[in-house]
Structure formats: C-alpha cells, structure tokens
Amino acid sequence: MDIRFRKYSWQLAPASVRDIRERVFIREQKVPPELEWDQTDEIADHYLAVLPDNTPAGVARLFSTLEETGHIGRMAILPEHRGSGIGEALLRHLIQESAGRFSELRLSAQEHAIPFYQRSGFHVCSDVYDDAGIPHYDMRCLAPELAAQALTTVDHPMILGMDSDSWLFNSEHRLVALMDSVVGQAGQRIWLYDRLLSHDLYDRHRFRELISTLARRHRLSEVRLLIHDDKPLVKRRHRLVELMRRLPSRMELRLVNTDYPVANQPFALVDREGVVYRHDFDKPEGFAKFSDGGRVKLLSEDFQRMWDAARPSVELRELPL
Missing domain, CATH: 3.30.870.10 (Endonuclease Chain A)
Structure with missing residues (x-):
C-alpha cells in the first residue's frame, strides 16, 4: 500500500490529527482528555499518515527535550486501518526522519505493542509502569541512524537475542x-x-x-x-x-x-x-x-x-x- 506522510506543527495541523487521537486514545482506550492533550504538542512535529486517496489513517508525534534524544509518542492508527502495515510504515518513517538528527530515540509502549516496536529496533529499558490506567514500558533505540539503514533488510535490528546479523x-x-x-x-x-x-x-x-x-x-x-x-x-x-x-x-x-x-x-x-x-x-x-x-x-x-x-x-x- 502506498502510504504518504505529512508533517505539521501543532498550530498548522489539520483537524484529522486531533480527531484520530481523540477517537483512539480518549474514546477507545478511555484516556482522560486532560492527560491526552499536553504542552508537548506545542513543541512536537506531528505526522499524519494518509492513504492514496488522501484518507487520514494514523498519527504520531516526534519531539526533543534533550539535544541528542528524540521522543516518539501519541502513535495511533484508526481501527479500520490496522493490520495493513500502516503503523510499521509510520514508525519507520519517524526513524528515518531521526537518522542523523538524534543519537537516541525513546518511546513509551503499551505492553501488547512491545513486539511491534522490537521489529524496528527498539528494546525495553524499564520495568512496567501505569500510564492512564494502561501498563506501559519505556523502550529505546540507541542507534537510530543504523536502524534506519537496516529496516528493510534486518528483522529486529540490534535486538539482543533476536538479531542474528x-x-x-x-x-x-x-x-x-x-x-x-x-x-x-x-x-x-x-x-x-x-x-x-x-x-x-x-x-x-x-x-x-x-x-x-x-x-x-x-x-x-x-x-x-x-x-x-x-x-x-x-x-x-x-x-x-x-x-x-x-x-x-x-x-x-x-x-x-x-x-x-x-x-x-x-x-x-x-x-x-x-x-x-x-x-x-x-x-x-x-x-x-x-x-x-x-x-x-x-x-x-x-x-x-x-x-x-x-x-x-x-x-x-x-x-x-
């Protein structure tokens, strides 16, 4: 599937960015609205994944709090588009965007999503913790530039016990x-x-x-x-x-x-x-x-x-x- 990605500031982002997050996080996962909308939105780049006919399918944001560390967050794919590879394509686009810009990428993953992120080079780096009533783990990629180069050729790049390359x-x-x-x-x-x-x-x-x-x-x-x-x-x-x-x-x-x-x-x-x-x-x-x-x-x-x-x-x- 030919997925395209568009990058926006929060001020210029189309309504679909907010609508997808509201539908997935607030309505589906019952995250309180006061936790979903935060000040980080103002400093983040927001990415919208669209289908060939321009239908919005998913979102994510990328921001930095430290000069060499990037953070991926608020990644959501609409239910009707899950299982078609859009989430993986969006994540890998963010890794490509971070290559050469950050020496480390971090994210907070729901427990069931750990294997999904491992396939793109992220490993668990924390114990389980609660976020908005949902079990989460911190995950990181300590070499996004190398991961970006290997995403199409290596399964689970740089994951201990999984990557045999x-x-x-x-x-x-x-x-x-x-x-x-x-x-x-x-x-x-x-x-x-x-x-x-x-x-x-x-x-x-x-x-x-x-x-x-x-x-x-x-x-x-x-x-x-x-x-x-x-x-x-x-x-x-x-x-x-x-x-x-x-x-x-x-x-x-x-x-x-x-x-x-x-x-x-x-x-x-x-x-x-x-x-x-x-x-x-x-x-x-x-x-x-x-x-x-x-x-x-x-x-x-x-x-x-x-x-x-x-x-x-x-x-x-x-x-x-």
Missing part, C-alpha cells in the same frame, strides 16, 4: 553506536576486555549510565573490566572508575597477568548472546553480534581464564573517592 564497523562513530546498543540491553552481565579503558570509547556519560543501570539492577548483576594498563586511569577521574568505587560489589577491575596467554583482540560480552569484537586494540574495526551464543561462549571461556590469572589494581584501590 553481523554489524560491521570501521569508524569510532559506528563502534560507539553498536557498543552502546549491545551494552544497553544487558540483563545480568557485562564482561569487557581491552588494553586500556580509553576515554573516547569508555569515558562517556551515556556509557557510564548504561553500566550503572545494569550494576544497580539487582544483586546478581556483574560488571567485569579486564585491562592491561591502569596508569591512565589514575591520572584523571574516569567515569567508570568513579562508578566502580561506589559499587564495589557489582563492578570489579583486574589487570591481566602477562605471564599467561592473553587475547590479542579486545571484546565486550553481554549476557549470553551479545558481543562487540575488535580486530586490533588500536583501531575501531570489527563487528558486533546481538545473537551469537556460540561465539560468546567461546570468548567467555577465554575471558574467564584471563580473569582467574589476573590481579586487582592496587593503584585504583588507593585512590580517594
């Missing part, structure tokens, strides 16, 4: 996006092996927040950092070092013992499925996999052998908080 990278920008997308979905463990905790890759606010979220999630959370050299960490207050000092039971850093065999390539392992593998310590070249249990198992065995022979960092232990 290999994502190649040969630039720091793409490496960072894939690293965050894998790490951001960790449910229990992150094992990271590198020569250094380089500041460009690991000493970033978003990466720290992703690690912190896992470390604080539950008592079985585990973050292991295995490196060759801790001297650069002593010279400046690395975000991960500060976090480790505050969560010593959930995060641990060790230095490899070079008297034993060590891997020549750095990697990050997330739960039992996710891996980011670089071919060289000094180059942003390699691949990420979101569903590769066999490779993760083999690398986990290598990591465990190095970890068992490694020693704690005396220098970091003696740093003041």
